Amino acid sequence: MKIRDDYTCPLEIVHDIIRGKWKTIILYQLKEGPKSLSQLEREIEGISQKMLLEQLAELKDFGLVQKKEFEGYPLHVEYSLTDRRGQKMVEAVSIMQMVGVDYMIENNMDDALINKGIVTREQIDKVRREQG
């Protein structure tokens, strides 16, 4: 994915960014704070190093993620959300997360949610009562 330079609609460009397979998950992981490449690689199940690096580079180009490199060996870098756009974008991602939870509850995928500690049985029951 290459960021063009002739966008006429803001959504177009954001969408070009978000469509990569791993971007939302990466942003969501970085919500917890700065992380190293290997850390992200461990925490994001199924991602390859190549993909991770590619997606991070694009997020950086778009000003959602910034990179800090430390001197010395072993090499160490830290990726984190940018103050303005990165943080803002994570707000959107967080809402999308809620929408996903809603869908999973409605379609009886509760177990996966509970196993991952994303919600508790009690919260699901509450939502169920509200939905009817």
Place this chain on the structure above:
Amino acid sequence: MKIRDDYTCPLEIVHDIIRGKWKTIILYQLKEGPKSLSQLEREIEGISQKMLLEQLAELKDFGLVQKKEFEGYPLHVEYSLTDRRGQKMVEAVSIMQMVGVDYMIENNMDDALINKGIVTREQIDKVRREQG
């Protein structure tokens, strides 16, 4: 794009939905209210009927969009956001829109924004002063 049935992470599924080329724009258009197919086709520049129908079907499968069919000729249908998930998702899309605007302003793509009536010169100047 097919919605799987073995998701373990809410973001995964939302991302599967959002990655299609036109979904965010369709959702954003529907924010204004129910619209017919042909109306959407006219308003979304560059989209083909095939794509529009495909994406609408997926949005419907995921419970973001609902469809209402009217009797008689000429045929008429109305697509609209669903009350809970559709409306919620558009909140996320709106935030993404803001992020896109931010990017375009920072990268001197003001003209496109102003031409489309998305923001005014004054608003941009204000943002510029805040950003420095």
Place this chain on the structure above:
DNA sequence: CCGTATCCGATCCGATACTG
């Protein structure tokens, strides 16, 4: 006006091998 089917090039992404 609304919807389905097919064909085909563009792109995405995973695996793998290699460098500083």
Place this chain on the structure above:
DNA sequence: CAGTATCGGATCGGATACGG
């Protein structure tokens, strides 16, 4: 640990034609 390069299959999306 962090990053680059390449290759090939899978998927996506545009064009086009056809049907209710």
